Amino acid sequence: MAAPATAPLTRDRIVSAALSLTKAAGEPPSMRTLAGELSVTPGALYRHVAGQADLVALMIDEVMEHVEMPDEATEPDPWRRIRAHVHSLTKTLDAYPGLDRLIAHHGDSSNAARVRQQWTMDQLRTAGLNRRDAGRAYGALDIYWLGSRQRTQRSVATFLFGLDRLLEGLRAHSRNSSATSG
Amino acid sequence: MAAPATAPLTRDRIVSAALSLTKAAGEPPSMRTLAGELSVTPGALYRHVAGQADLVALMIDEVMEHVEMPDEATEPDPWRRIRAHVHSLTKTLDAYPGLDRLIAHHGDSSNAARVRQQWTMDQLRTAGLNRRDAGRAYGALDIYWLGSRQRTQRSVATFLFGLDRLLEGLRAHSRNSSATSG
DNA sequence: ACCTGAACACCGTTCAAGT
DNA sequence: ACCTGAACACCGTTCAAGT
Numbered sequence: 324m325a326a327p328a329t330a331p332l333t334r335d336r337i338v339s340a341a342l343s344l345t346k347a348a349g350e351p352p353s354m355r356t357l358a359g360e361l362s363v364t365p366g367a368l369y370r371h372v373a374g375q376a377d378l379v380a381l382m383i384d385e386v387m388e389h390v391e392m393p394d395e396a397t398e399p400d401p402w403r404r405i406r407a408h409v410h411s412l413t414k415t416l417d418a419y420p421g422l423d424r425l426i427a428h429h430g431d432s433s434n435a436a437r438v439r440q441q442w443t444m445d446q447l448r449t450a451g452l453n454r455r456d457a458g459r460a461y462g463a464l465d466i467y468w469l470g471s472r473q474r475t476q477r478s479v480a481t482f483l484f485g486l487d488r489l490l491e492g493l494r495a496h497s498r499n500s501s502a503t504s505g
Numbered sequence: 506m507a508a509p510a511t512a513p514l515t516r517d518r519i520v521s522a523a524l525s526l527t528k529a530a531g532e533p534p535s536m537r538t539l540a541g542e543l544s545v546t547p548g549a550l551y552r553h554v555a556g557q558a559d560l561v562a563l564m565i566d567e568v569m570e571h572v573e574m575p576d577e578a579t580e581p582d583p584w585r586r587i588r589a590h591v592h593s594l595t596k597t598l599d600a601y602p603g604l605d606r607l608i609a610h611h612g613d614s615s616n617a618a619r620v621r622q623q624w625t626m627d628q629l630r631t632a633g634l635n636r637r638d639a640g641r642a643y644g645a646l647d648i649y650w651l652g653s654r655q656r657t658q659r660s661v662a663t664f665l666f667g668l669d670r671l672l673e674g675l676r677a678h679s680r681n682s683s684a685t686s687g
Numbered sequence: 688a689c690c691t692g693a694a695c696a697c698c699g700t701t702c703a704a705g706t
Numbered sequence: 707a708c709c710t711g712a713a714c715a716c717c718g719t720t721c722a723a724g725t
Binding site for chain 2: 424426427428430431456458459460462463464465466467468469470471473474475477478480481482484485486487488489490491492493495496
């Protein structure tokens with residue numbers, strides 16, 4: 324599988340190499356290290372990628388595209404769909420240590436991120452939350468999974484315990500507000 | 506208030522200047538910038554501080570010492586004490602933009618952090634959680650406030666909404682487990 | 688069109704040498 | 707004892723010059 328002579332430098336090869344190095348080192352490579360891995364000069368990267376920030380965004384896109392969003396057939400309860408989705412986020416990021424910190428720094432304004440947000444808010448509305456509460460609930464869940472990736476990693480048990488408490492609180496809130504208007 | 510001639514370089518002056526620059530710039534200064542602000546050469550800093558990581562730890566210590574931990578006289582309900590404490594964390598960090606990210610990266614293994622952890626777990630146990638659940642609940646709260654500081658800042662309303670849902674879920678959990686053993 | 692080589696303006700850290 | 711000056715080994719990014 325050795326590349327014959329010199330494979331053409333493309334955006335995909337750059338992103339792929341960056342992710343591979345991240346996986347191996349536990350943190351994203353510098354532009355210079357990345358260039359070296361691709362047997363190229365640092366300046367060459369800038370013909371295919373606008374800069375480090377752009378590259379980071381592409382890496383995040385690539386990884387986050389594989390997060391699960393179960394449908395009603397697979398999982399009839401919307402709360403369990405949300406739980407599976409958030410759990411999937413952490414499992415996905417476990418494969419690329421250091422990428423979670425990049426997401427925290429850089430944010431994620433990709434299309435995929437907007438799709439995930441819309442999907443989550445749809446589930447929350449299906450579960451009975453009004454539009455304002457669904458927006459806030461999405462924010463709270465986003466805060467929670469992101470926080471779980473920072474600092475010294477917490478145990479999975481702690482993460483799931485808190486996630487279940489948060490979902491339970493949201494469900495109770497949804498019951499109360501629908502009771503008020505019923 | 507101009508310093509006469511040359512004030513002696515001390516650890517306190519270094520930490521104080523670093524925090525002041527962080528407040529002004531929205532992000533922590535480099536060692537070189539910090540040295541320049543103190544009218545000194547970068548190497549001089551290393552006589553008083555082990556390095557950048559050490560300095561960051563000292564900055565975190567200094568700031569986090571002012572987080573509120575209300576007592577029973579001020580606030581009789583343990584859940585409200587916890588809520589006030591977590592809210593105080595965010596208010597404290599609002600004064601030093603950029604420091605929250607440092608905490609996420611660096612962690613906080615100071616004595617003050619251990620005191621806060623112990624205090625929070627005491628409140629949770631008072632509120633009825635057993636030791637294991639109190640540990641996990643502390644972890645979940647830690648995840649939540651830390652996550653709220655990352656990326657583009659969420660609104661206060663979203664933060665408080667999620668915090669209240671999480672606390673509600675924890676309270677419900679404590680009621681269920683005490684009912685089981687009662 | 689694409690890449691190299693070299694430069695610019697930065698980093699954190701160390702340490703002989705000065706005072 | 708404390709600080710300076712200079713160096714070492716890095717960064718991200720730009721851009722004339724080569725092919």
